[in-house]
Amino acid sequence: MVVFLKLNGIGWTTPTVDEAVETMLAVAAGELDAGELAAWLRVHTT
Numbered sequence: 333m334v335v336f337l338k339l340n341g342i343g344w345t346t347p348t349v350d351e352a353v354e355t356m357l358a359v360a361a362g363e364l365d366a367g368e369l370a371a372w373l374r375v376h377t378t
Contacts (some may be wrong), residue, residue, distance in 0.1 A: 333373075337377060343377060343378035344376060345376045345377070345378060355369075
């Protein structure tokens with residue numbers, strides 16, 4: 333995902349390791365939908 337963002341000229345603000353792991357586990361478990369992941373990405377992109 334980060335590679336895709338960088339290839340498309342979108343800046344990335346790195347979250348903490350714990351936050352990134354928690355978010356990706358929530359996505360994998362189906363606890364975070366596409367809209368929620370998009371909102372999380374907006375917080376971490378510039």
